[in-house]
Amino acid sequence: MTDQKKPRSLPLSEAITISAQAVGEVMHGRSLTEVLDQLDTHERPIVQSLSFDALRKWVKSHELIKQFIPKAPPPEVEYLLSVAIPLFLQSDSDGKGYASHTIVDQAVTACGEYEPTLYAKGLVNAVLRKVSLAIKAERDKPYPPDPIPMFFPPWWRASLKRNYPKSWQSILLGQAQRAPLILRVNARQYTREEYQQLLQEAGIEATPITEIAGVALHSALLLKDPVPVGDLPGFYSGAVSVQDAGAQIAAILLDPQPGERVLDACAAPGGKSAHLLELADCELLALELDGQRITKIGGNLDRLRLQSQAVEILRGDASKAAWWDGKPFDKILLDAPCSASGIVSRHPDIPFLRREADILALQQRQRAILTQSWNMLKPGGALLYVTCSVFP
Numbered sequence: 001m002t003d004q005k006k007p008r009s010l011p012l013s014e015a016i017t018i019s020a021q022a023v024g025e026v027m028h029g030r031s032l033t034e035v036l037d038q039l040d041t042h043e044r045p046i047v048q049s050l051s052f053d054a055l056r057k058w059v060k061s062h063e064l065i066k067q068f069i070p071k072a073p074p075p076e077v078e079y080l081l082s083v084a085i086p087l088f089l090q091s092d093s094d095g096k097g098y099a100s101h102t103i104v105d106q107a108v109t110a111c112g113e114y115e116p117t118l119y120a121k122g123l124v125n126a127v128l129r130k131v132s133l134a135i136k137a138e139r140d141k142p143y144p145p146d147p148i149p150m151f152f153p154p155w156w157r158a159s160l161k162r163n164y165p166k167s168w169q170s171i172l173l174g175q176a177q178r179a180p181l182i183l184r185v186n187a188r189q190y191t192r193e194e195y196q197q198l199l200q201e202a203g204i205e206a207t208p209i210t211e212i213a214g215v216a217l218h219s220a221l222l223l224k225d226p227v228p229v230g231d232l233p234g235f236y237s238g239a240v241s242v243q244d245a246g247a248q249i250a251a252i253l254l255d256p257q258p259g260e261r262v263l264d265a266c267a268a269p270g271g272k273s274a275h276l277l278e279l280a281d282c283e284l285l286a287l288e289l290d291g292q293r294i295t296k297i298g299g300n301l302d303r304l305r306l307q308s309q310a311v312e313i314l315r316g317d318a319s320k321a322a323w324w325d326g327k328p329f330d331k332i333l334l335d336a337p338c339s340a341s342g343i344v345s346r347h348p349d350i351p352f353l354r355r356e357a358d359i360l361a362l363q364q365r366q367r368a369i370l371t372q373s374w375n376m377l378k379p380g381g382a383l384l385y386v387t388c389s390v391f392p
Contacts, residue, residue, distance in 0.1 A: 010046050012098070013109035018043060019050035020079040020110070020117075026055065027075070032349035045228040050083050055348035056176055057086040060149040064134060068127045076116040077124065080107065084128060088135045100132040150176035150348065155356040156341070163392055171390060175344040181226040182209065184243040184271075185219040186304055187278045192219050195240060198233040199223075212245045215252055219278075220245050238304035243271050244346070247388075250333060251275035254384045256282040260330035265318040265373050268293035270300035272333060277306040282331075286313045287323065319368035321375070328378035336366040338389040359391055 010018075022035045032055075036048050054061070061082045065073070072078065084107040090097035098106075107128055111121040152172060160168035183206070185195040192208055199206045204227060209220035222245075229235050229242060250272050256262050258281045264273045267286035277284060288294040294315050301307045316323030318334075339359060344350050370385065377383050 010043050012046075012102070012106040013113060015043075015046040015050055016080065016083050016107055016110040017114050019047050019054065019083045020076070020114075022047060022051045023054050023079045023082055024075060026051075026349045026352050027079070029353060031353065033347065041230065050087075052178070052348050053086040053090075054079075054083045055352065056150045056178070057089060058082065058149075058151040060089070061085040064131050065127070067134070068130050069123075073120070073123070074116075076114070077120045080110060080114075080117055080120075080124065081127065084110075084124075085131055088128075088132050100136075104128045104132065148172050148176050150351070152351050153354075153356075156351055156354070159356075159359075159391055164390075175341075177345050179244070179343075179345040181223040181242065182245050183221045183223065183232070184241045184248055184275060185221065186239055186241065187219055188305070189234070189239050192221060195233075196221060198239075202231070202233050204231070209245050212249060215249045217245060217248055217252070220248055236303065238306075241271060241274060241300070241304065243275070244343075247271065248275065250335065250384060250386050251279055254331050254333055254382060256280040256331055258282065261285075261327065261378075262331045263287060263329040263333065263373070263376065265332060265334045265369060266337060267297050267313075267335075270297035272335060273297060274300055274304050274306055276333070277301070277311065278304070281310065283310045284312070285329075286311070287316050287318055288313070289315065289317050291315060319365060319372050321372060324376060328381070329376055330378050330381050332373050332377055332381070332383040333386065334370060334373050334383060335386040336369055338362055338366065338387040339391055340388055342388040342390045362389075 018039070022032060025035045026032050032051060036044055036051075039047055064085055065078065065081055073081070084103060087098055087103045088100060104125060108121050108125045111117040111124050117124070148169070150172075152175075157168070157172065160171055164171060183195075185192050190198070196206055196208070199221070205224040206221040207224070209217050209222050211217055212220075232240055234240065254262075254276065256276050256279055260280070260282045262276060262282045262284050264276065264284065264286045266288065267273050268288040268290055270286065273284060273286045276282060286297050288297060294313065297313050298307070301311065301313075314323060339354055339362060340347060340350050341354070366387070373383060
C-alpha cells in the first residue's frame with residue numbers, strides 16, 4: 001500500500017461555509033466528529049481547524065456579535081460569524097494567520113456562496129470590519145483577556161467547582177486549549193527513533209514523550225506543529241497513528257502477552273485495540289455496540305496491517321452476555337462509555353452536546369458493563385478500567 005498524494009487545499013471562503021454548516025450541526029445535537037467524517041480528504045483539515053476554533057472561542061465571538069448586532073441574527077449568519085471571528089483572534093504577525101482584510105473578504109464571499117446567507121453580505125462585511133478594529137483595540141489594553149473564552153454550561157462549571165475547588169479554573173483553562181498532536185509509532189514497522197528520522201526528513205519536527213504518570217512510553221512523539229495526517233510519512237501504510245499520550249498508557253498497563261485471549265470491550269474507533277496488537281500477538285476480540293463506529297475498527301486495523309485470524313471484530317453490548325461464547329479472557333480492556341469531559345481540548349463540541357442528566361445514565365451503564373466484564377475474566381486475569389471523564 002502506498003501513501004496517497006497530498007490533497008488540494010480548500011479555498012478559505014468555501015472552508016468558512018462548510019465549517020459554519022458543521023457548527024450548525026453541533027448546535028442541533030450532532031457530533032462534530034460524525035460531521036467531519038463525511039467530508040472529503042481535502043476538506044477535513046481546514047474545516048476541522050475552523051470549526052474547532054469556532055467552538056473554543058464561542059463565548060468571545062458571541063460577545064462581539066452582540067456588541068455589533070443587538071438583535072440576534074439568523075442562525076446561518078450567526079454560525080458563519082462564529083467561524084470568521086476567531087480568525088481575527090489569531091496573530092498574523094508570524095505568518096500563520098490571515099490578514100484582517102482577507103478574513104473579511106473571504107467571509108463575505110462565503111455569504112455569497114450559500115443561499116441562506118446570500119442576503120447578509122453587507123451585514124457580515126460591516127460587522128467583521130468593526131470586529132477587526134475592536135479586537136485590535138483590545139490587544140492594546142493593559143489587562144489580559146478572559147482566559148476561558150470557551151462555552152461551558154453552568155452545570156459543568158458547577159460540578160468542577162464542587163469536586164475540584166482548588167483547581168477547577170485551571171481544568172477549564174486546559175480544556176479550552178488546543179490539544180497538541182501526539183503520534184504513536186507502529187512498533188511492528190518502526191522504532192520511535194527511526195520514525196522520528198522520517199519526520200525530520202519530511203521537515204516535521206517532533207520530540208519523544210518518554211513517560212507519563214510514571215509509565216514509560218516507547219512509541220510516543222509530540223509534534224511541534226500539527227500537520228494533516230496525510231503529510232505524515234507512511235500514515236496510509238500504517239506506520240503511525242494519532243493517539244494522546246494518556247491513551248497510550250492503557251495497552252502498556254494491560255501488558256498483553258503472546259497467545260493471551262484479550263477483550264477490548266468498547267473498542268471503537270480501534271486505537272487501543274491496534275496498540276494491543278502492536279505490542280503482542282494476542283488473540284483479540286474487539287467488541288462494539290455502535291453499528292456505525294464499529295466499521296472504524298476494521299479500517300484502522302487494515303491501515304496498520306494488523307488484521308489476522310487471531311483478531312475478531314464483533315458487534316455486541318458489553319453490558320450483556322448474549323455475544324459471549326463462555327470462554328474467559330486473560331485480559332480485558334474496558335474503555336467505558338463516559339462523558340468524554342476529559343478530552344474537550346481535542347473535541348470542543350462536547351460541552352455543547354453533553355447534558356447533566358447524561359452523567360447518571362452513563363454511570364449506570366458503566367456499572368452494568370463492569371459487572372458483566374468482571375464475570376468474563378479468567379481467575380488471576382487483569383481488567384483495566386479506563387474513562388476520559390473529569391466528573392466523578
